[in-house]
Amino acid sequence: MPKEDTKEQSFDVAVIGGGPAGMMSALIAAENGSKVILLEKNKQLGKKLLLTGGGRCNITNAEFNLRKLVENYSKGGEFLFHAFSVFGPEKTINFFNKLGIETKIEKNNRVFPVDNDAREVLEVFEKHLKKNKVEVLFNSEVKDIVCAKNNIKKIVLQNGEVTAKKYIICTGGKSYSLTGSDGAIYKLVEKLGHTIVPPTPALVPISLKDEWAKKMQGISLNNLKIIVIQNNKKQFSEQGEILFTHFGITGPAILNISGKVGDLLGKGEVTIVFDLFPDLNYQEVLKELEDILVRYPNRTVKNILSFLVPEGLAEVLCDMAQVKREKIANNMSKIERASVAKTLKNIEATVSGLLGWDLAHVTMGGVSLKEIDHKTMKSKIIGNLYFAGEIIDIDGKSGGFNLQSCWSTGYLAGKSATIF
Numbered sequence: 001m002p003k004e005d006t007k008e009q010s011f012d013v014a015v016i017g018g019g020p021a022g023m024m025s026a027l028i029a030a031e032n033g034s035k036v037i038l039l040e041k042n043k044q045l046g047k048k049l050l051l052t053g054g055g056r057c058n059i060t061n062a063e064f065n066l067r068k069l070v071e072n073y074s075k076g077g078e079f080l081f082h083a084f085s086v087f088g089p090e091k092t093i094n095f096f097n098k099l100g101i102e103t104k105i106e107k108n109n110r111v112f113p114v115d116n117d118a119r120e121v122l123e124v125f126e127k128h129l130k131k132n133k134v135e136v137l138f139n140s141e142v143k144d145i146v147c148a149k150n151n152i153k154k155i156v157l158q159n160g161e162v163t164a165k166k167y168i169i170c171t172g173g174k175s176y177s178l179t180g181s182d183g184a185i186y187k188l189v190e191k192l193g194h195t196i197v198p199p200t201p202a203l204v205p206i207s208l209k210d211e212w213a214k215k216m217q218g219i220s221l222n223n224l225k226i227i228v229i230q231n232n233k234k235q236f237s238e239q240g241e242i243l244f245t246h247f248g249i250t251g252p253a254i255l256n257i258s259g260k261v262g263d264l265l266g267k268g269e270v271t272i273v274f275d276l277f278p279d280l281n282y283q284e285v286l287k288e289l290e291d292i293l294v295r296y297p298n299r300t301v302k303n304i305l306s307f308l309v310p311e312g313l314a315e316v317l318c319d320m321a322q323v324k325r326e327k328i329a330n331n332m333s334k335i336e337r338a339s340v341a342k343t344l345k346n347i348e349a350t351v352s353g354l355l356g357w358d359l360a361h362v363t364m365g366g367v368s369l370k371e372i373d374h375k376t377m378k379s380k381i382i383g384n385l386y387f388a389g390e391i392i393d394i395d396g397k398s399g400g401f402n403l404q405s406c407w408s409t410g411y412l413a414g415k416s417a418t419i420f
């Protein structure tokens, strides 16, 4: 499929960037009868898509109330309202179901393929792009965009040029640059007269100072409460799922608080308290613990705690509560029981910082919303240019909201660019 030189060819629509937004734009434009070329600088499509949802691809969020849906975007929610009304989560789910991907709805309305495999999503696009005769050009980084009289005349690749009637830029943001989206295109877009709202990393994992956290690598905790503290005062809290990794903590609940934690770090030290049983008070946790102790009086404390938390955490908890791991449950003093119950409701950690661009899930900033028509995704500056996906100054929470904005804007751009 890769071609060396495309000088002689002309297309109806040229889509730049083969991520979720670009694949959707290209497919919709082709389904609507356009001759489409899709340019991707990598040697494969959807490199970032394959990493989404921990490889499971959280395709969208089943929030069908559009007013509520837009509240999940720190920027761009209102801008997206029309795109969602044309192609929102419901249509997205139907779209994937029709292409053969069965979906399921998990906690917090997160939608995943039943097979838990992001590759399936990519393969379905590859198949249908081929079926709709979209020409896919790999190893094709757009190096320049040539414009005259507010219209793009051609795009220049390292190995040729492409001309088309319409162009859709879908090159993503600048996070996780190993996947291809490095933000290099911003300067070309600025050269066209567009404003780039300065990009900053968003949905970022957090690193911790505490040694115990390093021993927790690979452990995930569901439904715990995270209380964020500064100057001995609770600032805010969040409930959800977290994952300990070699670099610190991540997972939906952490990603969603990272922006606010970043703001607090600018003012001083930030402490996080983990409450492992947010739905029980201290007395209830103590009772749970004591019930297990009664049932298994001859087991070790570490073993008893493994009934309540993952094994790796049980060891850490014993140390924090200052109870010997191998102590027999029956021999635990009242003070030791209380100490364990208290620790289950109150594990403290100190934030050392936010991880940067390399691990940020999305980019805050990008092409200014003021310069894009929200009904068509058409540039208000260049006559034959459209944008879709994360290159636009849109960013959502963790939970399928970012891919949804790619599907919606991609759909709209692909459709609008086809109308001649």
Ligand SMILES: Cc1cc2nc3c(=O)[nH]c(=O)nc-3n(C[C@H](O)[C@H](O)[C@H](O)COP(=O)(O)OP(=O)(O)OC[C@H]3O[C@@H](n4cnc5c(N)ncnc54)[C@H](O)[C@@H]3O)c2cc1C
Residues within 6 Å of the ligand: 016, 017, 018, 019, 020, 021, 022, 039, 040, 041, 042, 045, 046, 047, 048, 049, 051, 052, 053, 054, 057, 058, 059, 060, 140, 141, 142, 143, 170, 171, 172, 173, 175, 176, 179, 180, 181, 182, 184, 185, 360, 361, 362, 388, 389, 390, 391, 399, 400, 401, 402, 403, 404, 406
């Ligand atoms: C680890 C991780 C997990 C995530 N999980 C989820 C999730 O489960 N659900 C969710 O909703 N969101 C998730 N996201 C966010 C989501 O992946 C992005 O918002 C989405 O991929 C953006 O799509 P896009 O098409 O705009 O850009 P990208 O996916 O970044 O694709 C842009 C493409 O353009 C290409 N490109 C860039 N510059 C050029 C150029 N000059 N010429 C040619 N090609 C170029 C790149 O190589 C790339 O393939 C996750 C992100 C990360 C990093």
